[in-house]
Structure formats: structure tokens, C-alpha cells
Amino acid sequence: DGDGVGQQGMAIAVGPNDLDHIFFSRLDTWHSADAGSGVVESTDGGRTWSPLNDGLGLLKVSVMAMSADGTLFAGTSCGGVWRLRMRP
Secondary structure: OOOOOOOEEEEEEEOOOOOOOEEEEEEOOOOOOOOOOOEEEEOOOOOOOEEOOOOOOOOOEEEEEEOOOOEEEEEEOOOEEEEEEOOO
């Protein structure tokens, strides 16, 4: 929006059985009306990233957690909790 303040890293989660499987979210904490970029996923320890937003209703992800069974939970600002069962 031209104010010079960009998105900031907000949440990170790591696969329970594969430390190279990383999830990351960014959002603009300065402007509450601005959307974040959702969740990105890396399966190679952070060398490459891909969007992982199918079914995610709101892209402002402020917290993430990974369960022992490989389910990713992403809490959004005013949009509830998104749950995605990852492939084993």
C-alpha cells in the first residue's frame, strides 16, 4: 500500500517426522485490513517454497501448529482455524 512497511514472518511449523517439511506464513501487522499471503510449504528444508492455500478461507494466518499425526492447523485473524491433513 506504499507505506514502506512490508509483510512480516508470523508463524512457522515443522513436520513431526520430517524436519525438512516446513510451513511458514507472513502478514502485514501494521494494517489490519491488509490480507496476508497465506501459508507456504517447503519439502526441502527451505530451499524452495510453494503456496498451500487451497481451502484456506482467510489468508491472514497468525499461528500454526502441527500435530503428531501430520495435521496442520492454521489460526487466522477473524477467520477461524483451518485444518489440513498432510500426506504421510
